[in-house]
Amino acid sequence: MISFSKQNGKLSVFYNQLKILEHSEICPLVTLKEGKESVDMYRGNYFIEDETLSTLSLGSYLLSESYSEGRGVSTLTFSAQGLAFSIELSEREGRLHLCFSSLPKPYNRLVLRLFATEDEYVWGCGEQFSHFNLRGKNFPLWTQEQGVGRNKQTEITQIADRLDRAGGDYHTTFYPQPTFVSSRRYFVHADTYGYANFDFSLPTCHQLEFWDVPATLTLSVKPSLLEVVQDISLLLGRQQILPPWVYDGIILGMQGGTSTCLKKLEVMQSSCVKVAGLWIQDWEGERYTSFGKRLRWNWQWDDELYPGLDTEIVRLKQQGVRVLGYINPYVLADHPLYEEALRLDLLGKRCDGSVYLVDFGEFDAAIVDFTKAEAVAWYKRVITDELIGFGLCGWMADFGEYLPTDVVLANQRPAMLEHNAWPGYWAKVNKDAIQESGKSDEILFFMRAGSQQSLASCQMMWAGDQNVDWSEDDGLPSVITSALSLAMSGMGLHHSDIGGYTTLYGMKRSKELLIRWAEQAAFTALMRTHEGNRPKDNWQFDSDQETIAAIKRMTDIHVYLKPYLMHLVAQNAQQGRPVIRPLFLHYEQERFFGVKDSYLLGRDLLVAPVLEEGSNSVVVTLPDDVWVHLFTKVEYQGGTHCIDAPLLCPAVFYRKESDFASLFASLQ
Template sequence: MISCTMEQDRLVVSYGKLVLINHSPQTPFVTLYKGAESIDMYRGNFFIEDSLNETLPLKEYSLSEVLEEGRVYYKIVFSNGENRLTCILIEKAGRIEISFSAIPESYNRIELCLVANDDEHIYGCGEQFSFLDLRGKQFPLWTGEQGVGRNKNTNITQIADREDRAGGDYHTTFYPQPTFVSSRSYFLHAETYGYALFDFSRPLCHRLRFWDVPSSLTISTKPTLLEVVQDVSALLGRQGELPSWVYDGVILGIQGGTGTCLAKLDAMQKANVPVTGIWAQDWEGENYTSFGKRLRWNWQWDKNLYPGLDTVIPELMKQQIRFLGYINPYVVVDGPLFNEAKKKGFLALTKEGNVFLVDFGEFDAAIVDFTNREAAIWYRDVIEKELIGFGLSGWMADFGEYLPTDVVLYDKSSALVAHNAWPGFWAQVNKEAIEHSGKSDECFFFMRAGNARSLASCPMMWAGDQNVDWSEDDGLPSVLTSALSLAMSGMGLQHSDIGGYTTLYGMKRTKELLLRWTEFAAFTPLMRTHEGNRPKDNWQFDSDAETIGLFARMASLHKDLKPYLQHGVKENAEQGIPLMRPVFLHYPKEPFFECKDSYLLGRDLFVAPVMKNGEVQRKVFLPDESWVHLFSSKRYTAGNHLIETPIGSPAVFYREDSPFAELFSGISIKYRT
């Protein structure tokens, strides 16, 4: 129930026991600004400055209670002189919804001040790679390249900034979402795709600044944080279940042609590695730049690089091995698809009416304009014909975060607002292609870019282009942080490139890194490798017999977990409970509120992966249950423990009282060290 309490010049708004607004002239709920933005994009990296030229706090208020058609809502008018903003507060479907009138024309920024507690923890805001608990930081919500290194104090980030303006920062992300979850047991979602700045750095107030006034704020409070997270996806949408074959081993990322794929597959099969798919991102051709190996962005089979692939794919299918490819929402200049789209008027334009070309690093590509429904259908049909019709069972639906802010769109909408919306448009096109083909039970895709619309449209996220290193902000540890932050944003399924991707500035993937990443991947929804942008610099899955043996062990274990993983994915689809989840969703106590190096896979597996170079032991703090170590069958009680973690035996435990205890016990016996 909404309650509004007036006391002289103070207004307190609560929802049940949750205090949301504590407005006074000294701490106004609404502040308006006149701002002037400067946005510079360089190859997907955005440099944004916002100059605030005038500030207007709306210090006064008037409150009225309205009964309309049997429903009560509150109307609050915040004002300062002739400038005013009206808020409507109403309860809908067990949540409070706050809607806003337009702001005065002379202002173009709005900031809202919500009550905070000094000891509060904050999670979500889409996919965050550096921090799980967002308290004490500001987070600009804008989709773009995640950046290389993502920590301005590290040498790699400084080199990336200096040499290619590509360093990133703690907040840069492919997947921003104006949704956060509070340890006070509520979530807030802002319905807008405009640039936003969520500031959680103040002890008593969360400041949310928007360039585009949200059509609404939705706030939901529940008895537990788990129920809060479930309600996020109940509001925004939920991922469906995955095709059954996805769990049957590892998807091998292989490039270089038909012969290379078949030879590497044969070697892995002879070593008893369960392989469920080959992912060949260069199925449509190669393009080499100074960055490394890139792809030819014309989404049709390259018969020269992959001769006979049209007959190989059905033969692989007989062995229960799928073939996966790659696509993104752009078409390379002067390719057949570019020429067709240009002729039909399906490409986004410049202000002068020419096709807008985006620099992707030594080559240009055009943007398929998804605000034109005919263009979206055309690209849906490209996917259905060239990918699904050719026999692909899945693909990486890459990019989505590059939309320039000065592009002219078909529907005349502001590219400044459409920018953050674009990943959702792209996800929807891919989803429609699979649905239109009638192969929802057979095909899936995975994306790195996302937004609130992705929850209902994208069946699987992937973490993006991590460094091939151990760094907290952009290496192996960042993948776990990103999965847990997505979980708190309602997105329950995510995986990563095993071994990372970005191989620059002297970074080279080591054997140890690949082995530890493989261990971790076995306890995620999907196992998939990537060679990286410079494959010859990286240790690969077939670099030596020990590595192949580790893949055989962990991919087999992953396959053995199939009933449990399928149960967790079904739970995510039906109940909105993420498969990889923070420990505190079931054990809400310290130190779990800030724990980002351990997690629960489903309800019953506690996973503490090795994420430090040279580490052969893991300190773990087990929750209040009786636990069994998966690789020794030794029983542990709650509390601190030091666990031996030789290669192939990470610190993973199952709940002794789990309904899957028989499955886990059998796995423990099979893989005991």
């Protein structure tokens, strides 16, 4: 129910008795801006500035109400200097919807202020790596490279900025989403793909700036935070269940040719490691740049690097080992798929009509124009023929965040409005190609870039290109923060590269880091390794027998939990309950609102990974319940405890009253 209150010169708007908007002449609800942006993109890193040319605060207001076809609509009209802007408020399907009029010229920026309290917590905005609680900072929402280091105070970030403009910041992300959840038990979602900036730093309001007026701003109030999160995915979409084989072992990332991969598999299988799949990212060929090993972006089997792979795929599948590959939404210039797309006129263009070639770091590639139906159909055929037809049971659907803002697209919409939408288009291309092949229950794809469309279209997210280190903003700890923030945005399936990826500026993956990362990954929906961009610099899953044994132990645990994991993934698909959950979704207490170093795996497992180099213990606050250590079987009551966590014995607890208690208790 929508209600209004006028008191002390302020207009307050309530929905289901919760105050959501407040307007006064001193602090108006609506401000209009005229802005002129400048956008500079360098290899997926965006540098965006906005010059404010004029500002107009709309201090006066008029409230009117009308009813038609049984539906009540309240209209707030704000005005100043002869210009007006209107907001229509209505209730549909148990949610409040705000619809906006067009911006009066010359204004092209809309600033809305939602009511806030000083003690409020905020989560979401897609995938955030540095901060889980977003209160106190502003978050530009723009898909791009996450950046190296992602903290301007760290040496790694400063080096990356100085040498390659690639350092990133606390807010840079592959997966922005204009959705946030408040500890006051509501969510807000803005139906827009334009650039936006959500500022949660002000004490009495959340200031949302849009460069494209949202089609709708949706707000939902629920009795609990868990129900709020469930309602996000009910609105935007839910991920499907995963193919059953993904729980049967680890997916090993490897490359270098048929013989090399088969030898690595033999080494792991001889040590009884359960292997569900081989993720061979260079199945289409390789190329080398100063960054390290890169891939040949022509999505066809390289039979010189991988002779006989077509028959090996069949043989391995009979053994229960699937082969996965790699693809992204671009085609390498002067290669067969590029030439075919060029001939069929399926590529993004420059203003002069020439093909738009994007610099991806010492090589160029073209954009398949997903706003053109013929291009979508063609790329789905590429996936169907070259990947599925070849026998791959899955792939990394990489990139999606590089769309230049000056590319000319077939639908004639400005690329500034298509940029954030692009990862969702790319996800849908993959999903539809798999569905149309009739193999939705067999094939897995995973992505790093995302948008709100990803909830309905992307099967599985992965955290992207973490540093091979322990840093809070870009190392092992950041994958937990990212999983939790996505969970609060409605995306319930997430995993990461075991051991991280980015190996630059002296960073090298250590044995300890790889094993600790594997410990955490065992308690997610999917275990998958990555060699990193410079494999020879990194400790690998087969670097010594002790590491192989560690991988085996954590994989065995992951496989043992298959019934529980399948239950959680089904819950996510059917009810919108994320697999990895913040503690407060089941224990709604303020002491857990900022926790980002531990999480619930479903309702019944609490995971507190070791996130510091050299540490053999963790301090964890357990909610009020009886918890049993998964490995030592020692019982703990709620409260703060220092838990021993030597290698291969992570601090994981199960709820004694769990329906799965017998499964957990029998783990040896």
